[in-house]
Amino acid sequence: MFESPIREPLILGRKTYRQITDDLVAPILGPASWKWYVTTAFTAAVMFAGFGAIAYTLWVGIGTWGLNKTVGWAFDITNFVFWIGIGHAGTLISAILLLFRQRWRMAINRAAEAMTIFAVICAGLFPIIHMGRPWLAFWFLPLPNTHGSLWVNFNSPLLWDVFAISTYFTISLLFWYTGLIPDLAMVRDRAKPGSFAHTVYSILSFGWTGSAKQWQRFEAVSLVLAGLSTPLVLSVHSIVSFDFATSILPGWHTTIFPPYFVAGAIFSGFGMVLTLMIITREVLNLKDYITLEHIDAMAKVTLATGMMVGFAYATEFFIAWYSGSYWERYIFLNRAFGPYWWSYWAMVSCNLLIPQVFWFKKLRRSPWFVFIISIFVNIGMWFERFVIIVTSLHRDFLASSWRMYAPTWVEVIIFVGTFGLFLTLYLLFARYLPVIAAAETKSILKTSGDQYAGLSWEAYQAQKRHGAISAALQPAMDADNPKS
């Protein structure tokens, strides 16, 4: 495959293998800063507030939410789709970029995959708690049951969701852990033998040694899992979009939804990755690994996907007009200019207009600016789902049942609570697991470390034949290549 002859370095600071190890192991085996404790305590508190609100809902009933006979879904499913979308970037980065041999993914895939898993956990909450009788959630599974052998309805997109989400979660988890094992072994061998950490990481690392055979199988498995995840990630959000696309409501009944939702998912996912990574590289001091180069690349992806969803918005309107169906025309005009106009324009500005600033390289490469934009992206994508669900429902066919919807404090707290859950999990991850795939990073050190980068590919091969590159050659090469 094509390799650009001149590559930007992806690892800065003239790292050696040992330094990489130390950089990643230090925050794990070393003591945590008080900042970490404070933040974690806070997010955990938010999380438990959310759990409280959920408990209240379960005790009293869904009536504690703002839903009504016309708007049967609102915050619940909006949040579900929102979180599922967040997850997609992780799989995309680890799987699809792996297939495309994008080396820059290596610095972020570990964290992105973790994010995927945590996001799916948050998402998974909602389909269960939004049910009238959540304690019967297991009826979603095709089990022989007390109603005779009454099975589940394979026509229902909700059932497809059950399979899609659980598969997605499982595969992501396996993929993530496969990559973790060698790095856990690395942590294990840095820990003092006999220490608690050593025991724990020994158990977690499954007795990995790093033998040639293990590595060979490791790569085989990684590749196949990547191959599986790629269609999976596309299918999951397509199926989520079927919840709407297969129904008959104007505004839901739209064939554009699967690609539109997938693009949106990647968009929102990258938004969230940027948000988290920019914080992580600051806090854990990983600027050498998560470089401006990475942020720049992710910003580009965000811009591209953002414009894809923008295109989808436009298409929807065109088709609504072109269809000549007054149901369709009304629902879309009502989205943009009806009582919920503000949510629609919040969506458009956050998802389509604001990301346009990423056309400018300077802005792409100023982390804090990108951070702010990424927040907008998150907000915008939440509103996209809100717009799709609520504005389509609240004024459908019979004008007699047109109604407004407004959330109650219970719904809001549950939503905020899921952020607590998500961040708590992420903080624990950042504290106890290597946030960067060490082995993979080491494997690209010689191709992407700044002391090597800047060489042309051929020159590099030549150097390889002579053995390690000596520092003596370095200045000359830098001279050759203004880029480094």
Add this chain to the structure above:
Amino acid sequence: MARYLIGLYDDEDKLLAAVEAFQKEGVPIHEVCTPFPVHGLDQALHLRKSRLPDAAFVYGALGTLTALSMQIYMYTIDWPVNIGGKSHLPFPSFIPITFELTVLFAGVLMFLSYLFVNRLYPGRKALVYDPRQTDDAMVIAIADEKAWDAARSLFQKTGAIEAKIVER
């Protein structure tokens, strides 16, 4: 309690050269451990290509069959119900779940086989010749004591940073 002569390298290219040398001299290599995947190492060691991907395909096929038979049995044979006037064999409706189960089976079973063939499981005692093998050093371990002398010289010749005998 076995004894091994191990040589440590700090660079994957030296390692590859060394492995080739050992192969030429016919010195039997017990095992090579590296902190990260070294490309070309498996060829150098003449390792047989992993068959896990083939297995994955079989698992996937199994998933497909399971999904289809389950849905057709439950929905079409065991208790056909009139749902929204749809057919009792609504094939398009079966596609999503069939796909998901295919992926699920392939992924999960392959992962399990991967752990199995690598003898990886929680709490397994790892055979670590030298802690640096998960850090920055690549280890070539020679188990056959008769070959040690030959190995030592080769280690020196191929620029190992260190060679020693370990008991594991």
Add this chain to the structure above:
Amino acid sequence: MKEFSKDIPVEALFEEGLSANRRDFLKWCGITLSAAVLAACEKTPVKYALPYVKKPVEHIPSIADYYATTYFDGQIFQSVLAKVRDGRPIKIEGNPSFSPSEGGTHARGQASVLSLYDHTRLQKPQVDGKEVDWAVVGAALMDQLKAQDAQNKLIYLITAPIISPSLQALIKEWLAAFKNVRHIVYAPESYDALLTAHEVIFGVRVAPTYRFDKAQVIVGLNADFLGTWLDPTTFARQWSKNRQLYGDNTELSYHVQFESVPTITGLSADRRIALSPIEIERAVVNLYNRLAELAGQSPANNDRWDTPNGDIAHVAKRLWEARGKSIVVARSQVPAIQALIVGINLLLDSYGNTIFVQPGCRLRAEKDSDFEAFLDEAKAGRVGGVVFHQVNPAYDYPQSSAFTEALKAIPVSISITQYKDETAQLCKYVLAEDHYLESWGDAQPYDGLYTLQQPTIAKIFSTKSFAEILLAWLGRNESHLEYLKGFWEKNVYPAYQEALKSREGKKVQPFWPQVEETLPTDTAEVFWIRALERGVVDMSSLPAAQPKPNWNLAQWTALLPSPQEAPPLTVYIYEKVGIGDGRVAGNPWLQELPDPVSRVSWDNYAVVSPVYARQVGLQTNDIVKVSVGDFSVELPVYVLPGTDAKTIAIAMGYGRVAGGRAAIGAGKNVFGFCSKLPATGYRVCVAPNASVTKVNGTYELARIQQWETYVGREYIREASLAAYKKDKRAGNHEDPKLINLWWKEHQKPGHRWGMSIDLNLCIGCAACVVACVSENNIPVVGRDEVRRGRDMHWIRIDRYFTSQAGHTGKPEEFPPAPPEDFPRAFFQPMLCQHCDHAPCETVCPVLAIAHSSEGINQQVYNRCVGTRYCANNCPYKVRRFNWFDYTNAERWVFNPVDELGRMVLNPDVTVRARGVMEKCSFCTQRIQAGKLEAKKQGRPLRDGDIKTACQQACPTGAIVFGDLNDPESLVSKRTAEPRGYYALSELNVRPSIRYMVKIRNEELPQTHHV
């Protein structure tokens, strides 16, 4: 139970040594076990379940019996069948044997069963608020009254109209026991003027009997005769007779309504003209004048006023052309106006053709001046005792303070009532009265038409019927039944024999259509039993001639108000279908029932027209202070299209402070706006020269429907009669070509249940809604939940207005135009359409909805997990979700799920749990019952064997349910009618309910449909 008073001699047993072998051991185990079992039996909660030890032969447990009886609350009359399950009435149905309404019902009749199980009813007689035994208020109380009488003090009996002949006789007997006694009839919604007019002109103080079924041209002036006026159920039935466009019939009656505030009558009319109450009176005069001219007689005065469209002239012309086949009715408490109405009908030759003084209607008998006289006497301290029955002046008399004062001056005050209402609270003695389902009685709603009332349940509390109380007071120790039976043997039985004789050889025609064969008259006993069984005795006769009218125009013109421009703002007090004058306000079903016109439940409000609202910048939910003279009240505003711009209409019957659990705290009492005409003392509900000031803040009305127009979408279809005559599919469209994705439809070999709803017949009276609530145990969720849009009704009556955009509104237009200021309206009953391609079924993940082989969309409550996906995907939005546990009697106080209230639940219908979805089931329990009955009789189901609750309740027969596989069934025939269409047919969901285009006997403006 004392089997084991002596201990089992265990020791003894064991002394015999445990030689006791295994068998013995087991025996002892056996004994101990059975002992335990028997001991346990001792605590059987007989309180809740009482098994028949000796089963009464005529009763089979769990099989419902129907008892014919009579509902009359002092306003609305119904001849009904009470459905009794295992000794408890659970449902009220119309009595088909009652020929005037032929089994139609009114929402209030349907709801009446609920108040039977109301624990807030009076449970015992009270003296000074303390519960006492009946002995205390029996003969003893009578003696007190006699004592007062002895001191030449007046004794007053104040009642609602008494339509029971037996009771009238008893009252006469009771009155005879006093020297100075008066029986006066009082009603907050007074028909005195109507009665007086007829008294003066025809010499009989009676409301006439109207026969709308014989009228080709019908003109109503503020008379909501389909909803509240006089005998609405009967009138609705009669009205519907000339609105049936089936087969080759292309004739409709022509119905014009002049009214100040939209009522279901006006919205169902062919032409509707909004006028202020003052203008209504003027319209009456001018209508008379124009007709007089046409008849070549002298007009009432020289006023020649007309609406901008010349409606009065137009109407006069149409009426005149239909002389003898026309009818004019008005709601006005001004005698002169009612007299002119009589005059109009005389000019139109209505009397004897469409209006009858003989036989007369006995439902009203009030005389306002009597009550004024009573107050004066009382104030003067000349009243020694007063007995109230079915009246509540403390609440509904305009100057209630005056009444309260007067009452203070009366030593012996007695109230005979079911609730401790506002009046009862002021009375020393409060006598707990039966619910009508607990007691005997009879009624004569129309001359010669008798109905019987029989108890359907043992008295729940220590209560007595009015007759029983009187019997006790008179010291007659016979039961109510004995008295009633005796009365009937003496009076009704012979009279009936007479009537039958007179009918022989067609000498005399029966007045009412004979829906059933005559009763056997072999013996009084047989007659009594069969009469009781049927509930109706029709000895009506069509008189050869009506009494000669003594029509003296001058006498009335003197009393006419001088013709004047209408004042800028007039308060008009009207009745709502559900609540009426407030006597039934305690009934939660009626409170939650949205008003058919405004679609608001649980409150009254100031209805203003959009025109006025624009002028002064008012919006729905704003609060205004409405004042006339020194009476004022603060109310939320409801902007209702079709309201006259110079009118502020407010419903009476709200703002109760006592009586009934749901009555208190609902709306405001506005009887203060009513006043009495100077001198004559007639009570009027029109208050001119009102002033309105906006008050800060808003009040959110509990609106079930929030969008007024149908946005020109095609689930509402209409056409003019002219167009229909040209093309029977006028206003209708070919259904779009529907493609089925699957190669074959599912077979429905046996029955295929379907329904037909005729928008032309639906008057929106909402009887079906209450019937459905009663039949299907639908919870009452209260004002707040309705505000949140969580009403639970399975059938709702959507009310749509035409919009300003080309009258019907263009569906493409955005934003959708607001309704016209004076729109045409449509009532569309909306319930589960039982689609063959149901979108709800497809999306349920757990198969909680499946389609039956008879085409019913079956919701399986115990399988439902409550994802609400089905509700989202239902294009008709008819699915209802149990947001809370509505069986929690502490929290849902209006929901009848407390110990007593639970008895009203229909045992054939599951009470739904929290978190499950529910919806119309096509009354599947009735379908099963019908099949079972047919099977037992070993015959195939006949069309009409199975009636859904809504169909049974419908007074106009707009709803027809049946088997679409049976080509002969009525529903199949109607489905085949060219007027038929499916709502949202383009969605290809294949509904089982077919609506029929609304046809108006009027030229319609161009619509985008045509």
